Amino acid sequence: MVYLGRNNITSLYLTNTKMTYYPSIPSPCYVLEENLLVANLALLKRVQEEAGIEIICALKGFSFYHEFPLVKQYLAGATASSLHEARLAFEEMGVRPHVYSPAFLEADWVELASYAGHITFNSLNQYHQFKDRAHAAGISCGLRINPEYAEVETDMYNPCVAGSRLGIRRSDLGDLPDGIEGLHSHTLCENDSFVLERTLAVIEAKFGDLLPSLQWLNLGGGHLITRADYDVTHLIGLLKGFREKYPNLQIILEPGSAVGWQTGFLKSTVLDIVESAGIMVAILDVSFAAHMPDTLEMPYKPRIRGANSEPEAGKPTYRFGGMTCLAGDFYGDYSFEKELQIGDEIILEDMIHYTMVKTTTFNGVNLPSIGKLDFQGDFHLLKSFGYESFKDRL
Numbered sequence: 001m002v003y004l005g006r007n008n009i010t011s012l013y014l015t016n017t018k019m020t021y022y023p024s025i026p027s028p029c030y031v032l033e034e035n036l037l038v039a040n041l042a043l044l045k046r047v048q049e050e051a052g053i054e055i056i057c058a059l060k061g062f063s064f065y066h067e068f069p070l071v072k073q074y075l076a077g078a079t080a081s082s083l084h085e086a087r088l089a090f091e092e093m094g095v096r097p098h099v100y101s102p103a104f105l106e107a108d109w110v111e112l113a114s115y116a117g118h119i120t121f122n123s124l125n126q127y128h129q130f131k132d133r134a135h136a137a138g139i140s141c142g143l144r145i146n147p148e149y150a151e152v153e154t155d156m157y158n159p160c161v162a163g164s165r166l167g168i169r170r171s172d173l174g175d176l177p178d179g180i181e182g183l184h185s186h187t188l189c190e191n192d193s194f195v196l197e198r199t200l201a202v203i204e205a206k207f208g209d210l211l212p213s214l215q216w217l218n219l220g221g222g223h224l225i226t227r228a229d230y231d232v233t234h235l236i237g238l239l240k241g242f243r244e245k246y247p248n249l250q251i252i253l254e255p256g257s258a259v260g261w262q263t264g265f266l267k268s269t270v271l272d273i274v275e276s277a278g279i280m281v282a283i284l285d286v287s288f289a290a291h292m293p294d295t296l297e298m299p300y301k302p303r304i305r306g307a308n309s310e311p312e313a314g315k316p317t318y319r320f321g322g323m324t325c326l327a328g329d330f331y332g333d334y335s336f337e338k339e340l341q342i343g344d345e346i347i348l349e350d351m352i353h354y355t356m357v358k359t360t361t362f363n364g365v366n367l368p369s370i371g372k373l374d375f376q377g378d379f380h381l382l383k384s385f386g387y388e389s390f391k392d393r394l
Contacts (some may be wrong), residue, residue: 019344028368032264041074051239061256090115143184150187186220193235260353287322306316307334307348
């Protein structure tokens with residue numbers, strides 16, 4: 001960990017007319033703000049306690065392991081989607097994670113079983129292949145179900161599309177196999193508690209006959225509890241009511257986005273400004289495709305500090321381009337109060353969840369550094385990357 005000195009995290013510095021927010025933070029760099037993370041964790045802990053459920057951190061959305069000791073103080077554990085995530089949760093958070101994968105590798109099994117506390121199998125085939133060894137290791141086993149109901153607009157993120165490989169439909173399940181202690185349903189994507197309410201009604205209608213014989217029900221991720229307009233009171237009441245109907249069930253939520261939601265930013269720098277067919281394009285030292293892939297996949301328009309996300313007539317307006325050769329590696333357009341200059345900092349907000357976990361080194365572009373602003377506003381550089389990080393992936 002490297003200490004780089006105190007930063008005023010709200011001021012704008014002007015150095016040689018350059019727009020600068022964080023002069024001592026390297027560029028590019030993902031920066032987590034600990035005070036914002038704790039605010040999210042405290043809210044999630046409140047839901048846990050008042051609803052009488054467990055909330056566990058989904059590493060696929062938030063793998064900022066430097067903060068796992070802090071996360072452990074608030075949440076009940078972690079959930080992993082692979083051997084490596086399971087090991088990370090075990091070693092860095094000190095918990096035996098819930099584990100789910102569409103399929104498990106035979107070669108991984110012995111090591112995976114040494115980390116896992118719960119394992120959800122995607123199919124009956126997988127359960128029958130591994131059940132004896134899972135039970136011998138004291139692992140609680142479950143099955144992922146497909147309730148065939150999801151309020152997700154983007155098919156890429158919808159696990160209930162026709163022909164989905166994720167989960168077992170009720171018509172294909174029949175009676176519960178011996179040794180199954182839980183069911184796992186994950187059909188939400190940045191949704192609210194009212195979507196969960198409608199989803200629970202479908203689960204109960206299709207799988208309700210199985211619930212009294214189970215020990216736990218994992219309702220997956222996609223619960224954006226820490227979004228400002230989320231109705232936390234409704235969520236708590238909904239979960240308490242469901243628990244009263246099924247007192248035998250431990251209810252589990254495993255949000256990824258909600259943990260890291262609006263807890264930090266990606267600092268970048270303007271490398272060049274070019275004009276193309278009347279459009280001003282600012283080229284950054286980051287890549288939307290390689291460092292912020294959800295902006296293109298989801299898609300969504302990231303917020304930029306000091307900019308209006310809707311272009312305004314008469315104001316300097318820019319499209320932002322990444323530094324790969326992919327033609328579609330850009331996002332825009334944004335308006336500013338004054339013209340941008342080469343060397344200006346561009347702060348892309350809310351870049352801690354589903355960013356670092358998805359980065360690539362396409363074109364050999366370097367990965368952004370990783371750091372944090374602690375509770376006192378001091379910046380700590382946690383990790384930097386270089387040629388070996390690129391080479392090791394090839």
